[in-house]
Amino acid sequence: MADAKVIDARGSFCPGPLMELIKGIRQEPVGTVLEVWSSDRGSAKDIPEWVARAGHEVVGNVEEDGIFKVQVKKVK
Amino acid sequence: MGDSLNLMLLSGDYAKIHAAAMVALVASSLGQPVNVFVSMEALPAFHQDLGEREAIGKGPIGQIIAETASPDYVGLFSEAKDMGDVHLYACSLVADLKHWELAHLVPIFDDMMGIAGFLGKVSGGTSLTF
DSSP: OOOOEEEEOTTOOTTHHHHHHHHHHHHSOTTOEEEEEESOHHHHHHHHHHHHHHTOEEEEEEEETTEEEEEEEOOO | OOSOEEEEEOOOBHHHHHHHHHHHHHHHHTTOOEEEEEOGGGGGGGBSSHHHHHTSBOOHHHHHHHHHOSSOHHHHHHHHHHHSSEEEEEEHHHHHHHTOOGGGBOTTOSEEEOHHHHHHHOOSSEEEEO
């Protein structure tokens, strides 16, 4: 996993983690990598779907001790 | 995305209204225009008065969502509007029956109109009913 700006959305339910990512990605320049931390299993699948549709790139997606960490690179 | 997403909120079921708000938010975030017509049992869910809002029905899942989800459906619709091309319209029939003006509703509506007016605005795209 690359160095990334962490969005800690643990404890938030769907679509909370995705919302946090959407808000965060709009504020960052192209090339930024954001890492969303979520305790919500659905978000680990939802976020990559949104990222693909929005034209960004998932560069990492792991589970560590029940926390799903999805890294997203802003590409446009 | 070019075609609009048109949502008809008719049910007074909390979970359905919350689901519609999530759909609007995600579609908006992806650049899809969203039009929402709020009518029948759903309109009281958007009254300024908390007592009116809390009278809407909650099934077992709706109850959990109401207790745990933040933001609630009003907040989700507000976020969707901030994010993209999202318009909400309140049904004038229900408003007339309840003697409500637009000012009685939470400030997320663009206008109040009848179904003909709404259908005139959304001549294309995908329509979903909640």
